[in-house]
Amino acid sequence: ARTERLLFIESTRAGMPLATPELRFTRVAGWWIERYERRVEAGERRERSLESNRYHLESHLLPTFGPRLIRTLGVEDVADLMTRLRAAGKSEKTIAGALATLQSIVRFALRNGWMAQNPVERLESCERPHPVPRRQRVLGRDEIVRLLVACAPRYRTLISTALYTGLRISELLGLLWSDFDLDRGELHVRAQLSRARRGAPPRRVA
Numbered sequence: 611a612r613t614e615r616l617l618f619i620e621s622t623r624a625g626m627p628l629a630t631p632e633l634r635f636t637r638v639a640g641w642w643i644e645r646y647e648r649r650v651e652a653g654e655r656r657e658r659s660l661e662s663n664r665y666h667l668e669s670h671l672l673p674t675f676g677p678r679l680i681r682t683l684g685v686e687d688v689a690d691l692m693t694r695l696r697a698a699g700k701s702e703k704t705i706a707g708a709l710a711t712l713q714s715i716v717r718f719a720l721r722n723g724w725m726a727q728n729p730v731e732r733l734e735s736c737e738r739p740h741p742v743p744r745r746q747r748v749l750g751r752d753e754i755v756r757l758l759v760a761c762a763p764r765y766r767t768l769i770s771t772a773l774y775t776g777l778r779i780s781e782l783l784g785l786l787w788s789d790f791d792l793d794r795g796e797l798h799v800r801a802q803l804s805r806a807r808r809g810a811p812p813r814r815v816a
Contacts, residue, residue, distance in 0.1 A: 633724050635675040635683070635715075639667055642718045666711040670695065680719050685732040688712065692737055705739040749773070771797075778802070 646663060649655040674691055675683060688709075695705045712730060719725040749757065754773055761769055772782050775797060783803035790797055 633680050633719075635678050635680050636672055638680045638719050638724060639672065639676075639715050642715045643667065645718070662707060663711045663714070666708040667715075670708040671712055671715070680724050681726065683716070683725070683729050685729040688729045688733060689737045692733075692739065702739045702741040706741050709739060 643660075643664065646655060646660055650657050650660050670691070674694075675687070678687075691712075692705060692709070695708065700708075709730065713728075716725060716728050716730055720728060757773075758766055758770060768782065771777065771785075772779070775782075777785075777799065780802040781799050784801040785797075785799075789800055
């Protein structure tokens, strides 16, 4: 596969692209994710972004476009993907994430001469996802008391920690008993629970 990829790249750079490259979406996406992984290792990209791209690739893009020839993807295929994700009840934020991952893969294919045009850029405005920023709601003291009284006892410590520390959910779920210093009244955030694994580095260190 890597030999074929190099052959396509070199022939394109030489101005003699192969006439009918039988490259399928799944292979190009595989090369693209390999390159993204190397950039994460080099510190050029964030691991959390890699996890998000993997999620959208495996959950939405490969099941839809996997066997398709990359050069045959058109704007109607992309528009149909948007429609089906909405019909499946996906949020506009999720749809926007899937579209961003697809856009990056398409640009990778264009750069190497495996596609003639970018179908994502040809989407009409009404077809594109439009995530609405959610306003964050802060609970008052009375609401906090009612929440803690109403929640199941097994979750009370977890919810209390979230309420009084402001930790992200991923940071909260990544805590270990060794992160608590009860004598000094300190909590150390050293990792977070990501989609891929426990122990991923947190966004912030505190």
